[in-house]
Amino acid sequence: MGFKVSLFFQPHLVVTNVSIQEQRNPSSIPLHPRDMRHRCVVPIAELDYTTLQSLAYARSISLHVIAAHVAIDQQDMQEIRARWEHIRKDFFSDAGVQLVVIDSPYRSLLRPLLAYLDALQEVHPEETLTVILPELVVAHWWEQPLHNQTALRLKAALLKRPGIVVTDIPHHLRPGQ
Amino acid sequence: MAPLPLHAQSIHHRLIMPIAQLNAAAKYALAYARSISPEVTALHVPVNDKEAAALQVDWEGWQKGLSATELTQMEIINARHHRPLFPFLNTIHQLAHKHPSDTLTVILPEAVESPWRRYFSAQRSWDSRFLSSFSLISW
Numbered sequence: 169m170g171f172k173v174s175l176f177f178q179p180h181l182v183v184t185n186v187s188i189q190e191q192r193n194p195s196s197i198p199l200h201p202r203d204m205r206h207r208c209v210v211p212i213a214e215l216d217y218t219t220l221q222s223l224a225y226a227r228s229i230s231l232h233v234i235a236a237h238v239a240i241d242q243q244d245m246q247e248i249r250a251r252w253e254h255i256r257k258d259f260f261s262d263a264g265v266q267l268v269v270i271d272s273p274y275r276s277l278l279r280p281l282l283a284y285l286d287a288l289q290e291v292h293p294e295e296t297l298t299v300i301l302p303e304l305v306v307a308h309w310w311e312q313p314l315h316n317q318t319a320l321r322l323k324a325a326l327l328k329r330p331g332i333v334v335t336d337i338p339h340h341l342r343p344g345q
Numbered sequence: 346m347a348p349l350p351l352h353a354q355s356i357h358h359r360l361i362m363p364i365a366q367l368n369a370a371a372k373y374a375l376a377y378a379r380s381i382s383p384e385v386t387a388l389h390v391p392v393n394d395k396e397a398a399a400l401q402v403d404w405e406g407w408q409k410g411l412s413a414t415e416l417t418q419m420e421i422i423n424a425r426h427h428r429p430l431f432p433f434l435n436t437i438h439q440l441a442h443k444h445p446s447d448t449l450t451v452i453l454p455e456a457v458e459s460p461w462r463r464y465f466s467a468q469r470s471w472d473s474r475f476l477s478s479f480s481l482i483s484w
Contacts, residue, residue: 176475180347180348180441180449181437181441181449181450181451182448182449182451183450183451183453184377184450184451184452184453185453185455186370186373186374186377186452186453186454186455187370187372187454187455188369188455190387197369198373198376199369199372199376200376201376201379201380202380203376204376205379217351220351221348221349221350221351224348224349224350224351224352224353224355224356225349225353225356225448227353228353228354229359229380229381230357242376246452259351259352264353273399288436296377309378328475333377335450337349
């Protein structure tokens with residue numbers, strides 16, 4: 169654990185957690201790069217600069233990237249769709265990145281997203297699913313609890329699910345940002 | 346190191362992975378890393394000579410199966426009497442310095458036992474469990 173905590177404080181270092189479950193049928197575990205079928209999910213709150221960086225990283229390792237947004241109401245849903253249409257021509261012209269809006273009538277962010285990931289794994293059991301999370305690196309350690317609680321809770325939930333690869337991309341917050 | 350590019354084509358990947366032994370978890374993590382880039386460095390900081398020698402033999406056998414275009418390699422860093430974390434971070438910094446425009450990703454392999462198996466083996470292997478959690482802490 170101490171090892172991971174120290175990596176957390178390294179700037180500009182992407183950290184990926186790859187886990188396998190011991191009981192999983194060994195022959196179904198891809199041990200060669202050509203057998204690796206990547207699919208990446210990037211949970212997004214909005215489409216800002218850091219989100220685009222994460223999506224570019226995801227796209228560079230997979231042809232199947234899903235920007236997953238959990239929408240808490242109709243307005244939220246329309247706004248993200250409109251913004252997506254606006255930027256997709258400039259950044260994601262090849263259909264390798266898709267926006268998926270997950271409806272959450274009860275305003276819960278975590279559960280609908282986890283249910284969506286479970287469904288993806290069930291539909292594509294042969295694929296390696298990577299979830300890419302932003303790691304907000306704050307300028308001062310005392311700011312840490314102010315940011316990113318949802319991402320931390322999501323990460324804790326994901327690390328309990330073997331078979332899902334979890335990647336942290338650091339994003340630096342400057343003072344006053 | 347440069348910030349992440351906004352376009353996938355501009356990203357040049359380089360991966361680095363700590364390795365203790367060449368088990369299924371490590372081979373899976375290596376396959377994951379190699380599917381992203383041919384430039385993968387596995388790093389081993391030996392706890393004892395015997396373990397390092399065994400890993401070296403396993404690695405050489407495994408590496409024979411790779412194609413000639415693959416640049417995957419293992420480095421063994423001798424740094425006994427130190428905590429392995431520091432030589433590891435050192436190597437990362439050296440790589441970042443040498444390849445400033447690359448995107449460096451650290452791959453952490455992990456074997457997760459299923460809860461049932463953990464329950465049944467708890468009594469029997471308490472000692473080894475203690476040792477393995479201890480080695481995780483000392484990383």
